[in-house]
Amino acid sequence: MKPIIEISRLCKNYGKHRAVNQLDLSIQQGEIYGLLGPNGAGKSTTILMLMGLSEPDSGSISIDGIDAKRQPLLIRKKVGFLPENVAFYEDMSALENLIFTCRLNGITRDQAMKVSQSLLNKVGLEGRGQQKVSTFSRGMRQRLGLADCLVKDPRVIILDEPTLGLDPIGVAELLELIKDLNEKEGITVLLSSHHLHEVQKICHRVGIFVEGQKLAEGTINSLADQLFGPQSFTLELEAYSSDNELITPEQIKRLTKGQYEILKVLEKSGCLLLTMSQENVSGIAKLLIEQGYRLEKLLPKKPGLDEIYQRYFQDHPQPLYA
Numbered sequence: 228m229k230p231i232i233e234i235s236r237l238c239k240n241y242g243k244h245r246a247v248n249q250l251d252l253s254i255q256q257g258e259i260y261g262l263l264g265p266n267g268a269g270k271s272t273t274i275l276m277l278m279g280l281s282e283p284d285s286g287s288i289s290i291d292g293i294d295a296k297r298q299p300l301l302i303r304k305k306v307g308f309l310p311e312n313v314a315f316y317e318d319m320s321a322l323e324n325l326i327f328t329c330r331l332n333g334i335t336r337d338q339a340m341k342v343s344q345s346l347l348n349k350v351g352l353e354g355r356g357q358q359k360v361s362t363f364s365r366g367m368r369q370r371l372g373l374a375d376c377l378v379k380d381p382r383v384i385i386l387d388e389p390t391l392g393l394d395p396i397g398v399a400e401l402l403e404l405i406k407d408l409n410e411k412e413g414i415t416v417l418l419s420s421h422h423l424h425e426v427q428k429i430c431h432r433v434g435i436f437v438e439g440q441k442l443a444e445g446t447i448n449s450l451a452d453q454l455f456g457p458q459s460f461t462l463e464l465e466a467y468s469s470d471n472e473l474i475t476p477e478q479i480k481r482l483t484k485g486q487y488e489i490l491k492v493l494e495k496s497g498c499l500l501l502t503m504s505q506e507n508v509s510g511i512a513k514l515l516i517e518q519g520y521r522l523e524k525l526l527p528k529k530p531g532l533d534e535i536y537q538r539y540f541q542d543h544p545q546p547l548y549a
């Protein structure tokens with residue numbers, strides 16, 4: 228299937244500085260794709276070019292078949308965009324702001340009221356329509372920003388740091404809303420974020436950016452495999468002998484010797500951490516049960532986005548995200 232967002236050999240220079248360098252990116256319809264990278268990696272510059280708000284020096288860039296270089300106005304008409312700092316008319320109410328956006332998008336006065344009301348409900352701002360935007364918290368603003376994006380009934384929305392400045396509950400709620408829009412309405416989402424854990428929760432794929440280039444891309448699991456190898460896998464094990472004694476590192480090594488390779492065993496409070504191949508989990512579990520052990524915990528652990536992110540950037544001279 229043809230990707231809904233396509234970027235090929237994209238370059239952008241600011242003077243002598245190359246902000247985006249030969250970037251290729253393909254995003255399929257229905258995906259939530261996360262752009263991750265240290266400060267200055269070129270994420271915002273890429274987003275601005277996608278929205279037709281900044282002109283590439285070379286390369287091609289399109290959304291839903293629309294060329295962002297040639298038809299920037301059409302892109303802005305069709306694609307929802309939530310910038311890092313979304314601006315509203317502060318003295319107007321949330322409803323008035325949305326109605327204003329509706330009118331700018333050619334929606335009739337009668338329809339504008341209905342559409343705005345229904346969008347406020349959709350983003351969880353029901354009952355807040357009459358409130359002035361100047362009194363809104365950052366979380367409420369971001370919700371209103373999403374509603375504003377949705378006025379166009381877009382197939383694609385692009386969100387630049389949508390969770391920045393939100394408290395943990397606000398982050399979780401906003402991401403849940405984004406996930407909902409993706410699942411229930413099939414909207415393709417491209418977002419950049421500093422919130423690694425949350426990105427991990429909702430993105431189908433992530434791209435890791437450094438100095439204007441995409442360093443790696445994939446699902447969290449495939450990134451972990453690319454980086455740590457499929458063997459790098461930790462199993463949290465809690466098994467007790469018939470005397471109700473927690474299995475020791477020596478016992479597990481002795482039991483598995485010659486059958487299953489365990490690269491490392493660490494003792495953690497109340498369990499063991501085994502570094503080993505994922506393929507051997509069921510074999511080791513069977514062996515333990517055969518030997519009369521009672522299994523209390525068998526928890527597979529792949530490296531998460533934090534580990535992946537740190538590993539990619541550990542030798543990088545630029546500071547990492549806070």
Ligand SMILES: Nc1ncnc2c1ncn2[C@@H]1O[C@H](COP(=O)(O)OP(=O)(O)OP(=O)(O)O)[C@@H](O)[C@H]1O
Pocket residue numbers: 241244246264265266267268269270271272273
């Ligand atoms: N208008 C501009 N003029 C000159 N240089 C710019 C301009 N905008 C961005 N840059 C530079 O281009 C590079 C990429 O910046 P960009 O804002 O795209 O990165 P980013 O990944 O979005 O980082 P951040 O998370 O800090 O916003 C940086 O070195 C930045 O200083």
